[in-house]
Amino acid sequence: MVTALAVSATLSPVMTRAAELSGDAKSAIPRDTQQVIVVDYRAMQNSSAAMSLKDRVLPPELKKLETALKTSGLKVDQDADTLAFASFKVGSEGARIVGIAQGQFHTREILANFTKQKTKFVTLRNNSIYPMGSAGMSVVFLNQTTMVFGDKDAVKAALDARDGLAPNFLQNSDMVNEMSVVDTKAVWSLLDQKGTQTMMKGVLGDAAQLADYDTVKNRMKSSRYTMDFSNGVRFNLSVVTSDTITAATAATLMKGVAIMRKTQGSPLEKTALDSTTIDSNSGTITVDYSSSDSQFANLLTSPLFQSVVK
Numbered sequence: 001m002v003t004a005l006a007v008s009a010t011l012s013p014v015m016t017r018a019a020e021l022s023g024d025a026k027s028a029i030p031r032d033t034q035q036v037i038v039v040d041y042r043a044m045q046n047s048s049a050a051m052s053l054k055d056r057v058l059p060p061e062l063k064k065l066e067t068a069l070k071t072s073g074l075k076v077d078q079d080a081d082t083l084a085f086a087s088f089k090v091g092s093e094g095a096r097i098v099g100i101a102q103g104q105f106h107t108r109e110i111l112a113n114f115t116k117q118k119t120k121f122v123t124l125r126n127n128s129i130y131p132m133g134s135a136g137m138s139v140v141f142l143n144q145t146t147m148v149f150g151d152k153d154a155v156k157a158a159l160d161a162r163d164g165l166a167p168n169f170l171q172n173s174d175m176v177n178e179m180s181v182v183d184t185k186a187v188w189s190l191l192d193q194k195g196t197q198t199m200m201k202g203v204l205g206d207a208a209q210l211a212d213y214d215t216v217k218n219r220m221k222s223s224r225y226t227m228d229f230s231n232g233v234r235f236n237l238s239v240v241t242s243d244t245i246t247a248a249t250a251a252t253l254m255k256g257v258a259i260m261r262k263t264q265g266s267p268l269e270k271t272a273l274d275s276t277t278i279d280s281n282s283g284t285i286t287v288d289y290s291s292s293d294s295q296f297a298n299l300l301t302s303p304l305f306q307s308v309v310k
Helices: 002-008 022-026 041-047 048-058 060-070 109-116 154-164 173-182 194-208 213-217 245-266 267-274 293-299 303-309
Strands: 033-040 080-089 097-102 122-125 128-134 136-145 147-149 187-191 219-227 232-240 277-282 282-291
Touching: 022 136, 022 154, 033 194, 048 128, 060 097, 060 136, 060 147, 080 122, 097 154, 109 136, 122 154, 128 154, 136 154, 136 173, 147 154, 173 187, 173 219, 187 194, 194 213, 194 219, 213 245, 232 245, 232 293, 245 267, 245 277, 245 282, 267 277, 267 282, 267 293, 282 293
Parallel strands: none
Antiparallel strands: 033 080, 033 187, 080 097, 097 147, 122 128, 128 136, 136 147, 187 219, 219 232, 232 282, 277 282
C-alpha cells in the first residue's frame, strides 16, 4: 500500500500555494506514522489532468475516504484548501489511515444540519464524532478550519493523539525535521523507514533480490518527495540513509535498473528515463525527474509507469 500511496500524491496542476499543516492538524496525527501525504486540494479539483492521474493510482483505502468525504454533504469540495492523509500504526494493530482537511468550513451550518437530521453523534471527551454519509466513516471538527475523518477507530486514535493521551506527530522529531524541508511545497510526502524500504523495493524490482540491496535496505532511514507542476512536471525524491557508502551503493543499483529498463522500454519510456537524474550526496539518494505536461500524460499509460505504481 505504501508504494501506491507514494505515487498517489502526484495529484496537482499548476500551484503557487504551499500545502502546510497547522499545529492542530499535526497534533492529530499519531506519532508512529508510516507516511503522510499533503496536497493542495483546491488546485487538484480544478485540473482534469490531475484528476485523471489520481484515478489511475489512488489506492482503494484512499478512494473510500475520498468518496465518503464527497458524499457526506459537508461541501468539502468547495471549502477545503489542503487535504492530508496519514498512514499509522497503533500498538500491534494493522495500519490505519486518517484524513485531515483544512479550509474555512461552515461548521455552524453543518452542525445545525446534523441536529436537524437528528444525526446521532458519539462524545469522546470534549469531541463530538459524527457519522459521515453511509460509508461507515466518521468526522470530527477540531475547530472551524480543521476536520479529521476516517473510520471510527482511526478518528479516535487521532483524537487521543491531539488530546495528549497518546504520542503525536509533533513528538516524532525525525519526521518533523524532514517536514521542514518539504512543507513549503504544494505537494509533498514523508515516509518512515519501513515505508521507505517498501517503496524502494518496488522501484528496484528484481534488483531488490540482489545481495547488495539486502546490505543497504536496513540503512535506509526515511524518504521525502515533492511534485511541482508550475512549468511542466518535476518530481524530486530524497532517500536518507545512514552513511555515504550506503547512499552511493543504492544509487548505483538504481542507475543499473534505469539502464536495464531503457534497453527494454518503449521510446517514450527511454525518454522518461533520460529525463531522470539519480545521484547521491552526503548519505542521501536523490532522484530528479522533469518533463513536459504532454510527455507525462503519455507516460501514465506506459508499462514502466504501471510497474512502479502497482
